[in-house]
Amino acid sequence: MGRYIGPACKRCRRLGMKLFLKGDRCKMAKCPLEKDYAIPGQHGQKGKGSRRPRLKDYGVQLQEKQRLRMMYGMQEGQFRLFFERALRASGVTGEVLLQALEMRLDNIVYRMGAAPSRRAARQFVRHGHVRVNDTKVNIPSFKCKGGDVVTIRDVKQAREYAKPHLEAAEGTQPAWLQVEKGAFKATVDHVPTREELAPVVNEQLVVELYSK
Numbered sequence: 001m002g003r004y005i006g007p008a009c010k011r012c013r014r015l016g017m018k019l020f021l022k023g024d025r026c027k028m029a030k031c032p033l034e035k036d037y038a039i040p041g042q043h044g045q046k047g048k049g050s051r052r053p054r055l056k057d058y059g060v061q062l063q064e065k066q067r068l069r070m071m072y073g074m075q076e077g078q079f080r081l082f083f084e085r086a087l088r089a090s091g092v093t094g095e096v097l098l099q100a101l102e103m104r105l106d107n108i109v110y111r112m113g114a115a116p117s118r119r120a121a122r123q124f125v126r127h128g129h130v131r132v133n134d135t136k137v138n139i140p141s142f143k144c145k146g147g148d149v150v151t152i153r154d155v156k157q158a159r160e161y162a163k164p165h166l167e168a169a170e171g172t173q174p175a176w177l178q179v180e181k182g183a184f185k186a187t188v189d190h191v192p193t194r195e196e197l198a199p200v201v202n203e204q205l206v207v208e209l210y211s212k
Contacts, residue, residue: 061209068201072101073118078141083210094203095194102192105130106140108150112179112186113169114162129158144188152184159184 055063069079086097101107106122109130115121122140124130130137131151132144144150152162166181173179176196178187 058209061205064202064205065209068101068203068206071118071201072104072107073122080210083206087210092194094207097206098194098197098203099191100143102197103144103188104140105132105137105142105144105150108144108177108186108188111174112150112177113166113173114152114184116165124158124161129153129155129161146188146190148188150186150188154184 065079069076072079074082082100083093083097086093086100089096102111106118106125109115109124110118110121115124125140125142126138128136128138129152131153132142133149134151136153152158162184166179166184170181173186174192174196176189176192178189180186
């Protein structure tokens, strides 16, 4: 299955929750979920207030997995690989999976506020605008760890792009990231615990789905 290039808001409408795929637009009144648009598809009810179909156990598990996967902008094969690594690691599988997703470089760039969305952060990393411990890294899935320092390259184009987003995100960064806005850098203080993780999902349903 190839990369999805359709409307981002369509995914949020289908899954019934904000995945924050379009940055600031997701926080505005024009967000389709704020307007209560119908779910996408041929048989979706016209207008507002459409009733969602009742899901069985497998459907609930699949929907939760899709929410988590699309929230981080990953394809199925890559997401499954993250789960298999979490399954082999010590600790609670669901929590380890969420921690691995949060420690991706593109997510760190998004969390520190240098990009308005994970999709924008991924492109920002791919274009070589980010350094980890003074080393250029252009792999969005690069796994950061506690103590790593993520810096926006001292290039006019990169810092002019990141500056307004850093200013807008000031005060909203997670506690496990120490952000220095003026220096355009963030230090990973520690691997976040489950209580510090933002995704509003039930990761146990994802574990149950893949364990069948």
